[in-house]
Amino acid sequence: VATPDAIEWRGREAALVDLGELLGHRSLRARSFAAVVEVEGRLCAIAIDQLGELEELVVRPLDPVLCAPAGVSGSSILGNGSVVLVLEPAEITIRSAELRRSA
Amino acid sequence: MTEHAPQGPQEEGSIYAFIDLLRTQAAEEVEVEETSLWVFLSISGRKFVVPMSAAREIHRVGEIVPVPDAPASTCGVVQLRGRVIAVIDPAVLLGLGATSIEPASRILVAESRSRLVGMLVDGVDRVVELADGQFRPRDEGYLPGQAETIQRVVDLDGQNLGVLELDRLLRSIGSEGSSER
Numbered sequence: 491v492a493t494p495d496a497i498e499w500r501g502r503e504a505a506l507v508d509l510g511e512l513l514g515h516r517s518l519r520a521r522s523f524a525a526v527v528e529v530e531g532r533l534c535a536i537a538i539d540q541l542g543e544l545e546e547l548v549v550r551p552l553d554p555v556l557c558a559p560a561g562v563s564g565s566s567i568l569g570n571g572s573v574v575l576v577l578e579p580a581e582i583t584i585r586s587a588e589l590r591r592s593a
Numbered sequence: 594m595t596e597h598a599p600q601g602p603q604e605e606g607s608i609y610a611f612i613d614l615l616r617t618q619a620a621e622e623v624e625v626e627e628t629s630l631w632v633f634l635s636i637s638g639r640k641f642v643v644p645m646s647a648a649r650e651i652h653r654v655g656e657i658v659p660v661p662d663a664p665a666s667t668c669g670v671v672q673l674r675g676r677v678i679a680v681i682d683p684a685v686l687l688g689l690g691a692t693s694i695e696p697a698s699r700i701l702v703a704e705s706r707s708r709l710v711g712m713l714v715d716g717v718d719r720v721v722e723l724a725d726g727q728f729r730p731r732d733e734g735y736l737p738g739q740a741e742t743i744q745r746v747v748d749l750d751g752q753n754l755g756v757l758e759l760d761r762l763l764r765s766i767g768s769e770g771s772s773e774r
Binding site for chain 2: 513514515552553556557558559562565566567571572573574575
């Protein structure tokens with residue numbers, strides 16, 4: 491059951507992180523998927539469009555000209571050759587909490 | 594130089610003097626005709642040159658992955674043989690508006706301080722050989738507001754082409770604000 495700020499996951503409360511809002515895209519709150527991650531003992535549910543797959547990646551930093559925001563820690567190349575940005579869950583949950591406090 | 598000039602019979606057989614003379618002349622010719630290679634390209638409908646020494650390769654525009662909150666003058670990242678490089682839109686930095694990607698658009702991969710950066714351009718025309726004497730300081734009013742980015746222009750085919758310096762372009766990124774996405 492989703493509330494504006496948290497969902498219940500296996501009997502525990504997980505703070506809902508709206509990546510869409512955080513990264514300047516449309517809000518993902520109305521979506522039905524969330525990736526639940528645990529950061530420093532706290533659960534976070536990151537709202538997503540869909541899950542891709544699990545891959546082992548080499549993460550490289552982004553060029554500083556791109557001024558990547560906190561939460562985007564680098565980039566990598568998937569097995570199929572496409573480029574992906576790499577997110578840092580710890581930074582994302584911190585930024586999301588800050589955003590909620592200031593809202 | 595006059596001391597080595599052919600003097601007639603008394604210098605006959607002095608092959609060394611003649612070689613010296615040829616050397617002197619060759620050195621002078623090189624000095625006069627110092628040239629370098631430049632990539633002649635267009636950005637937002639205007640023509641520019643980029644030093645060939647900085648250009649690495651030219652690609653068709655494939656998928657560009659945008660980076661959230663990145664400056665408006667950056668397009669995102671692309672893959673280049675296993676590396677991820679940033680792509681910038683020099684048109685934004687030159688005050689010419691954002692480049693729209695057309696079939697003729699290309700990404701010119703250039704090297705600046707041992708890192709590779711892609712530049713989105715309307716198209717790459719050709720490589721030209723230019724003499725040092727063809728370059729001169731930019732006129733007042735050439736691309737107003739972008740004085741820092743373009744320092745020199747070159748006369749080619751009756752046009753004034755701005756000389757793009759990648760280091761300057763990269764330094765000016767971030768001053769134009771973040772992209773609206």
